[in-house]
Amino acid sequence: MDAPPTHPSPPTDIPFFPPPWDFKAELYLFTTLLKPVQREDPTLQGLPPGSYNPSETVHPSGLAPVNGAPQWKGGLSYIVIVRYLDSPIGPYDELIAVTDGFANPFEKRATAGRITNIYVNSRKSVWHGRTNWNIQKHLARFEFIPTDSTTTVKVFLPDAEVPFFSASITDSSIPAIPLPAFLLNPFMRIVQPPLLASNPPDIEVASTKDEWVSVTPEYSGRWCPAYIQPSEGGSELYGDGVHYPRTKVFWIGAKFSGSIHLAGGDKFSGKDE
Numbered sequence: 001m002d003a004p005p006t007h008p009s010p011p012t013d014i015p016f017f018p019p020p021w022d023f024k025a026e027l028y029l030f031t032t033l034l035k036p037v038q039r040e041d042p043t044l045q046g047l048p049p050g051s052y053n054p055s056e057t058v059h060p061s062g063l064a065p066v067n068g069a070p071q072w073k074g075g076l077s078y079i080v081i082v083r084y085l086d087s088p089i090g091p092y093d094e095l096i097a098v099t100d101g102f103a104n105p106f107e108k109r110a111t112a113g114r115i116t117n118i119y120v121n122s123r124k125s126v127w128h129g130r131t132n133w134n135i136q137k138h139l140a141r142f143e144f145i146p147t148d149s150t151t152t153v154k155v156f157l158p159d160a161e162v163p164f165f166s167a168s169i170t171d172s173s174i175p176a177i178p179l180p181a182f183l184l185n186p187f188m189r190i191v192q193p194p195l196l197a198s199n200p201p202d203i204e205v206a207s208t209k210d211e212w213v214s215v216t217p218e219y220s221g222r223w224c225p226a227y228i229q230p231s232e233g234g235s236e237l238y239g240d241g242v243h244y245p246r247t248k249v250f251w252i253g254a255k256f257s258g259s260i261h262l263a264g265g266d267k268f269s270g271k272d273e
Helices: 123-133 181-188
Strands: 021-034 075-086 092-104 107-120 137-139 141-147 150-156 165-171 190-192 211-215 218-229 252-262 266-269
Touching: 021 218, 075 165, 092 123, 092 141, 092 190, 107 123, 123 137
Parallel strands: 107 137, 107 190
Antiparallel strands: 021 075, 021 252, 075 092, 092 107, 141 150, 150 165, 165 218, 190 211, 211 266, 218 252
C-alpha cells in the first residue's frame, strides 16, 4: 500500500513545486516600531487592525498564550513589496505585512518574525505559499506606475476599484552594495503557525494540520536606500486598516536586487509538548 502524500494535492491547474525555491527579485522594505495596544482583541492581541486578512481565521495555536502571555511582544514591523522576476512558478508580485517579536510554543525564550498578512497576484503562489511554508497568502491585483525614479504602487482586492494599499517609492542615487548573508539571517527568520482549511475564498487550500514552520530566506545581491511616501495626499499612513494594517513607517528604507533562496524550513508539531 502506498504511503499517503506529505502535501495536499493542488488544484488541477497548478503543478506542485516543493521547496527549496530560488527567486530573482526586486524587494523594498520599510520599517516602523510597534507596541501592543488594545490587548483585549482575542485575535489581534495588540496588533493594529488589518494585520490579518478579514477572511482568515487564525489557527488556535497561533493565538494561545506562551508562558501565560500573548505571543506578540511588540517590535519592528515591516512593509515589504516584492517583484519576483523569476521563480519556479514564474513572475509575480507580493505585498507583505511582517512583524518581529512573536513567541511560539516551542522556543520559550525566543521570538521571531511572523508574516500575518500577505497578498500576491498569482493563484500558484497562493497555493504554494500556504502549503509549503504556512504563509497565508491571498489574491490581489497590483499596479506599478513608474514616473522618472519614482514608482506608485497600488494594491487592490481582485474585483475592487479602490486600492487598500498605495504608496510612492523612490530609488536612491546611492550605489547599491552587497551584504553577506550572515549579517542578514538573524533578522530574517520567520516562524509561521499552522493554517486552517478553506479560509481564502479565492482558491481551494487544504489545512496544514498542526505543523508550525520555521524558515530563513537567504539573500544574495545588492542593497541600497529607498524612500517611501503616501501616494494619496493628507495622510502619512499606509493601508486601509481592514485588508492591510494602517501604520506609519520611516520614510527611508531599503531596496534589494538579486537572488533569494527559500528552503523547506523546520517543522514542529502544533501541540505543546
